[in-house]
Amino acid sequence: MMKIGSLQLDNWLMMAPMAGITNLPFRLMVKRMGAGLVCTELISAVGLSLNNKGSLIYLRSHPEEKPLAVQIFGAKPQTMAMATRIVLESGADLVDINAGCPVKKVTKTGAGAGLLRDLKNLEKVVSAVRRVCHVPLTVKIRTGWSPDDPIACEVARIVEDCGADAITLHARFVSQKYSGHADWDMIGRVKSQVRIPVIGNGDVREPPHAIEMKARTGCDGVMVGRAAVGNPWIFNQILQLEKGLPVETPDLTERRMLIMDHFSLLSDFMGEHRAALHMRGILLRYTKGLSHSSRFREKVTGIKDSESLISLLDEYFAFLREFES
Numbered sequence: 001m002m003k004i005g006s007l008q009l010d011n012w013l014m015m016a017p018m019a020g021i022t023n024l025p026f027r028l029m030v031k032r033m034g035a036g037l038v039c040t041e042l043i044s045a046v047g048l049s050l051n052n053k054g055s056l057i058y059l060r061s062h063p064e065e066k067p068l069a070v071q072i073f074g075a076k077p078q079t080m081a082m083a084t085r086i087v088l089e090s091g092a093d094l095v096d097i098n099a100g101c102p103v104k105k106v107t108k109t110g111a112g113a114g115l116l117r118d119l120k121n122l123e124k125v126v127s128a129v130r131r132v133c134h135v136p137l138t139v140k141i142r143t144g145w146s147p148d149d150p151i152a153c154e155v156a157r158i159v160e161d162c163g164a165d166a167i168t169l170h171a172r173f174v175s176q177k178y179s180g181h182a183d184w185d186m187i188g189r190v191k192s193q194v195r196i197p198v199i200g201n202g203d204v205r206e207p208p209h210a211i212e213m214k215a216r217t218g219c220d221g222v223m224v225g226r227a228a229v230g231n232p233w234i235f236n237q238i239l240q241l242e243k244g245l246p247v248e249t250p251d252l253t254e255r256r257m258l259i260m261d262h263f264s265l266l267s268d269f270m271g272e273h274r275a276a277l278h279m280r281g282i283l284l285r286y287t288k289g290l291s292h293s294s295r296f297r298e299k300v301t302g303i304k305d306s307e308s309l310i311s312l313l314d315e316y317f318a319f320l321r322e323f324e325s
């Protein structure tokens with residue numbers, strides 16, 4: 001069990017916010033597969049404050065995924081506060097401030113990881129959001145901008161002093177973007193500096209890694225990112241492993257069913273045609289490591305509609321079943 005502020009979670013596992021990936025259908029999939037908390041992708045506070053349709057759409061939610069964390073990014077305290085009000089009106093159960101996005105378009109405005117370059121402003125932003133935010137508030141940070149400036153502990157103390165209820169550390173430097181090692185020792189160091197819960201993130205690629213991160217760093221929660229894409233069952237696997245149970249992987253029938261569930265949720269969310277196109281990238285992840293997937297993977301790029309998606313899936317899974325037997 002894990003608690004963030006007043007919010008009681010089912011477990012200590014969280015799905016990382018991921019732009020272009022953690023839409024409502026994806027969140028429902030990982031929630032069903034054991035994630036204790038799901039989060040939207042980063043949403044522009046400026047976009048929300050201007051009532052931008054493209055930003056507001058990210059707030060679409062469903063009771064089944066609750067509790068829902070909504071992540072916002074921005075550099076101006078007032079705009080972030082205004083965005084927080086909008087997010088709360090939409091029914092968010094937790095607000096997360098993005099202080100780790102390395103994308104230049106974001107950082108050059110002082111937002112995302114840009115907040116780590118101006119700690120005075122970070123303080124103002126977190127305090128402004130805290131003043132209007134009546135649900136738990138978290139901040140997602142990185143280890144620092146570059147290896148010569150590992151400031152995560154200092155940032156964590158600031159964030160705690162501003163009233164945040166938990167902190168997530170993606171234990172990579174901004175300069176690393178998403179490659180290279182995550183430094184789990186830094187998660188342990190941050191944990192020793194603050195009283196609020198610390199959520200560790202980075203390089204959980206297999207179920208045992210989550211257990212190991214928790215044991216090695218003492219962190220309260222673990223956030224899984226890329227390893228859950230096309231592999232939403234990783235959350236249940238981690239929970240099984242924690243209980244000492246054998247880790248189960250869906251067989252071919254279950255895997256096909258999960259892919260179809262995901263497609264069906266996507267179709268409801270964005271319409272069948274767009275869902276089929278969106279599924280192309282996701283299918284590559286769902287079939288990673290399966291036998292003879294290279295021909296299937298080549299054909300995936302040719303998917304144009306739901307009919308071609310389903311017939312390609314049928315063909316490949318029939319082949320796999322035959323191959324297995």
Ligand SMILES: Cc1cc2nc3c(=O)[nH]c(=O)nc-3n(C[C@H](O)[C@H](O)[C@H](O)COP(=O)(O)O)c2cc1C
Nearest residue numbers: 016017018019041042140170202203204224225226
């Ligand atoms: C495609 C992609 C999109 C991401 N989008 C976001 C985002 O919107 N907000 C955020 O805080 N982090 C974002 N991240 C970072 C992840 O939340 C996570 O911190 C990172 O992937 C490290 O975890 P992992 O090693 O388990 O993948 C993104 C990462 C990727 C690969």
